[in-house]
Amino acid sequence: MSDSSPVAIKPVVAAIESHTESKPVALDLSHHLSIESVIRQKSLLKVSSSYLACDPELLSLAAGLPSPSLFPIEKITATVPIAKQESARNGLWKNDGLLPDTRRELQKKKDSSLKGQSEYDLSAALQYEQGTGAKQLLKFVKEHTEIVHNPQYRDWDCIMSGGNTHAMETVFRMLINPADYIILEEFVFPETAEGLKPLRAKMIGIEMDEEGMRSDSLRQLLEAWDETARGSKRPGVLYVVPTGQNPTGATMSVQRRKEIYDICVMYDLIIIEDDPYYFLQMSDYVPGADPTVVHVPKTNDEFVSTLLPSMLSIDTQGRVLRLDSFSKVAAPGLRCGWITGSDRFIERLLRHNEVGLQFPSGVSMAVLHSILAEAWGQDGYLDWLVNLRAEYTSRRNALLDAMDKYLPREVCDWVVPSAGMFVWLHIDHTKHPRKDNGIEAVEMELFEAGIDNKVLILPGAWFKVSPEARDVFFRATFASVSAEDMKLAVERFGEVLRKSFGFVGLDDL
Amino acid sequence: MSDSSPVAIKPVVAAIESHTESKPVALDLSHHLSIESVIRQKSLLKVSSSYLACDPELLSLAAGLPSPSLFPIEKITATVPIAKQESARNGLWKNDGLLPDTRRELQKKKDSSLKGQSEYDLSAALQYEQGTGAKQLLKFVKEHTEIVHNPQYRDWDCIMSGGNTHAMETVFRMLINPADYIILEEFVFPETAEGLKPLRAKMIGIEMDEEGMRSDSLRQLLEAWDETARGSKRPGVLYVVPTGQNPTGATMSVQRRKEIYDICVMYDLIIIEDDPYYFLQMSDYVPGADPTVVHVPKTNDEFVSTLLPSMLSIDTQGRVLRLDSFSKVAAPGLRCGWITGSDRFIERLLRHNEVGLQFPSGVSMAVLHSILAEAWGQDGYLDWLVNLRAEYTSRRNALLDAMDKYLPREVCDWVVPSAGMFVWLHIDHTKHPRKDNGIEAVEMELFEAGIDNKVLILPGAWFKVSPEARDVFFRATFASVSAEDMKLAVERFGEVLRKSFGFVGLDDL
Structure with a gap:
């Protein structure tokens, strides 16, 4: 948009980028791929778009894209609240409404990118898109992922998903053959188990305590694994909701996260980190205190530094697939999220997207892009999250x-x-x-x-x-x-x- | 919306509804379900919503739905063109722009349904939704399906999909086990084959002529099927694009459609009718005539009556699964379409949606609902389609x-x-x-x-x-x-x- 604020990139990003070169590359863990996933091939039609990308003079009778002039939407306007900014926070949040008076109206019009007015216009949002999702939104979530999780290896990547239930299905299908075992917490969100049953995965629930999955129980299971008795090799996949687990509300300590990760390294397990509640980490509960007054970080740097490390940020080998969702931090009806992991796995998920969902709704992505990249920027998004978690x-x-x-x-x-x-x-x-x-x-x-x-x-x-x-x-x-x-x-x-x-x-x- | 025009229901709908009771019920074809699909179970969490539906006084600590007050979108406005209406058509369409000057601005706001101003407001569009998709949009597409296809059996139903590529994936997984055969046209859109390969389906392409798949070749294949030589039972699924096939552009005549259907009845095949180009049926080409002047039907009744019958409308047994998409008639970026078939199959697809995509983007569905149900109505949508196909x-x-x-x-x-x-x-x-x-x-x-x-x-x-x-x-x-x-x-x-x-x-x- 012509009137958009420039995206404020935190200094930390520049610092990270400068030392990316020194990070190790991910392990090749492709032996974990399911038969279905290994078979996936690159889409032939993507080859034709690569010709077009190479030669702008090429006239194309190739791609059967409908004409944007015939899309029956001329303009979409979203009215978006702006959260109380860090400069206005004093460390205390009072329940006087999450949403201050500030609003912005953001427009997506057709062909405004041609005029240099928008990096992501309505014609693009309504058209066919790559299986990665819109690159403009992807750029924002990758920057955000770098600021918050700063992955420890070089060749990580992200791909947009249709929310975490969709992400789970595609990741399960990428990693699990029928009759394979998968390790879960002893209590899970019912749809997780309901999604695994038709894939004929054998589920093992590990005992939980107040910090979630117990690392001693996990180690014990894997140490004592008897292939003959179990009728199958040791499990290769562990699924975990480390923060505000559904249903138990348990959150893993740093120590617990590291223990679980180390066990997965030792026994060569892929970790699916399903973490929709990550930003709903809360301040302490003081019984008897006014529940409507909440301590909040004074700055966004302080906010980011007090968040627990994700499994992704602990991972040095590319064995974590992290599922992020906009459902809890924006709205579930958007059906949009993203998956982060080593680019070997992300490429397999891309191949699946191309013959499945294709990409999340362009209207959802356009609205999210308006909010995140145009109205808020990285800092404004952190402001929003600080206010949201206080609420x-x-x-x-x-x-x-x-x-x-x-x-x-x-x-x-x-x-x-x-x-x-x-x-x-x-x-x-x-x-x-x-x-x-x-x-x-x-x-x-x-x-x-x-x-x-x-x-x-x-x-x-x-x-x-x-x-x-x-x-x-x-x-x-x-x-x-x-x-x-x-x-x-x-x-x-x-x-x-x-x-x-x-x-x-x-x-x- | 308070200012929306009433949806004009064609007289034909009333006539259809009155004789629905006399229609036969679909055959039980559930022996065609894949192992994966048979295993699917009803989601436990849907049970909790049924309690709430039964007792409005129940206070719920059950569903972990985020609070709509915290969705960062206050209002979405879509500017929508209104197509030249049938009253303004005289049988000829001149290429003076598909989109006349008429525009409407449609708003979706939070909580406007509570005030009786909208049947589908922004709070609902941004919230979790049933696996069927939004009932308000589903109502519109079911009426549309009845007007255009008038299924010949009683217990048909629709479910919203994430577009036809997504619909194909879910329908394939519902019907195909690894090593099963599937019958296709000899030329197909590459993504169809690329989606089938990872499912390890064995593909057979039937020779095509200018009317698409040849019925004689199909009959010959099935008649001569040798289980021992083929190493598998006769194929149970036929996938076909009957109208404006991609890539050949072939369109099946009424006669060809009936022949193919009868063969599928005889050999007990399920038909997947992938029909995104159905409304792009065109008037005759006259070499040398002005290409920008096109004959169009004078009325929408005439338009509907001149459309070729779909496989769905020929089907008397519930063996057709019809895939409709908004990609070619509205915009692909919406990632929204719907599947029509016997309710036994639709129920299985619903179970899959609940642990997969869940539902198409609520923002897409809200925008489509604004356009279709609020701005256009059934007649206005047909006006749009008449103009679109002329273009x-x-x-x-x-x-x-x-x-x-x-x-x-x-x-x-x-x-x-x-x-x-x-x-x-x-x-x-x-x-x-x-x-x-x-x-x-x-x-x-x-x-x-x-x-x-x-x-x-x-x-x-x-x-x-x-x-x-x-x-x-x-x-x-x-x-x-x-x-x-x-x-x-x-x-x-x-x-x-x-x-x-x-x-x-x-x-x-």
Whole structure:
């Protein structure tokens, strides 16, 4: 756009770029590719575009692209909020609205790039695109990835995806043959397991603690792996949600991340790092404090430096495939995210895109480009993220306050989540009068009694990788419920627990 | 939108609906499902939304949906052209611009559906959506499908796709196990074959004539199928592009469509009807006439009644899966289309969507909904399509005029395409001085000589399913090149042919 602010590149990027040459190249880990992925070939039609790229005088009767003049959209305008900037932050965020008054109207018009008014215009956004996704948006996410994760090897790359569920499907198909094992956390988002079953992957869930997947359990499994007994070679893929895990809300410490990574190096596993909640890392919870006031970093440099290192940033060999999504930091309806990894893997994913989704919606990419590259820039995006995480921190605090107040501590405990959108409620089934019916029966009784008492909270059984249950769990979210409704919902569930466990306190009668 | 015109439902829809009850139900063809597809399970998380749908008083701590108030888009405005309406058409279309002066500005705002101002607002478009795609857009495409195709059985349904390449991938995976055979036309769009190879499908290309796939060749293949010799059961899937086929431009007659369908009934094949060029069916080409003046139907009823019947509309058993795309009739960057078929198959595709793409971009769907349901309505969309096909007819005429003028008829012939975006140029290699080098060598010589003479036109070899070549072919497109550039490009290729074949005419020296 003619009136766009220049993208503010952080000094750190220049510093990184200057020492890229000294970074090692990734290992060749192509023995991990599935049969399906190995077979993929470069698209013949891309060859014809390479001819055109080489010779601008060439007249083409080749590509069957519809004519942009016939696209029935003349102009798209997006009205975009501008977050409170770091210069206006003083280390405290007050819940007076995430979105300050500042708005910008951004336009994408046809053919404005021809006139030098836009690097990514509407004609391009509405036309066929490369399987990588729009290079203009890709440039932004690569810079962002460099600022935040600074990969430790030279030949990393990114490719746009249709969001993390789509990214997961393509990455699973790239790495897993039927009957291969895959390692997961013991509790996962149901769609992860539901996506793996049709691929006939064998799933193993590793025990979790408050920091997520236990490294000792992982090591033990791999050390003791018996090919004959298992009927298959050692697993080659580990899938993990290291930050604000869904459903447990667990976040891995730096130490845990390094341990898991080192084990994967030792046993040659590829790590799929699915990390949509990375930027929802929160400040500490202080019980009794005003939940609407949240500490925030004073500067964006401070913000970036306090974020936990991703598995990608720990990786020196190119064995991490990191899945980033715009669903939690912008909007899920955009169906847009990106995958980062060694360029050997990214190239295979590109081959898959060319005969699958092709590329995420150009309208989504154009809107994101307007917001990120034109309205915000790298610094403005970090401003947005600082404000966003403060907003979710405040919501988390409200839910935790309600849990503190209304849930019976005699049978309940939970870890304060330091990231994400979920609190994982643990309930001690051994104190339940009908414990002999089994853990699942107690859980279902509580779930159904919840429905009867007008509160919906999801049972742990829905998230389990293996059928055995360790105890009763429930997942509660603070993502999109008002503080008042959360309070009322938790109060109702507290009543359910007291009644079901037979605690008749003064307030229950 | 508060100011939207009411959607004009054609009288025909009411008539169809009243006799839906008398239509037969589809056959159970679920024995065609792949192992992968059979295994798919209903998503557990959808269960939780069904609880919410049943009890509006339920407070939910269940779904981890981000809060719409935190989506960084306040408003999206699309400026949309309105096509010349049927009342203003007199049977002739003059190339005075497809797009008349009429424009509308359509807005999608957050929460406007709560206020009754919109049936599909920006909050919904930016949020997680069902795997079917947005019900508001689905409603429009189902009405459209009923008006245009009027399926002959009762239990058909539609699901939104991420465009036809995405639809193809999901449908192939639903129907094909590794080592299964699939039947195609002898020439296909390269991405079709490139998508099938990683699935390890065995492809058989059926000989084509000017009406596309030959029914006699198809019958012969299936009749003579020898399981032992082939090492596999008879193929269960036939993939066909019946209208304006890519690359050959061939369009099947009504008779051919019925023959192919009947053969598929007899041998129990599922038909994948990939039909993105359906609405680019054109009026006759009159050599020497003004290419910029095109006959168009006077009314939309006439338009619909002159369209060839789709395989879907012929189907009485639910064995056709029809793939429709917005790429050629609106814009490819939207990455949006839909699949129509028996609800048994649509349900399986829904299960796949839930763990794959999830749904097409909500921004794309919102923009399409603005255009189709709010600005145009069913009748306005037909107006658009009438104008669009006139525009492409005019472009086709210009290319054919140039071919008539510049290509040496001694060695070239072609069928006038009655639909689509392509002309398939046949060249008689037996007249070539270096014919003994083989067909492929002659084709590559011509291709490379074209590049040297600054014209890019794609060789037939790139589109072949089997390695054997019958003769030399080239695909030329008239989709997005100006009349002047087409003329110049064809003139250049004519020079290439004359020189390569050794015809030294007066104008070549």
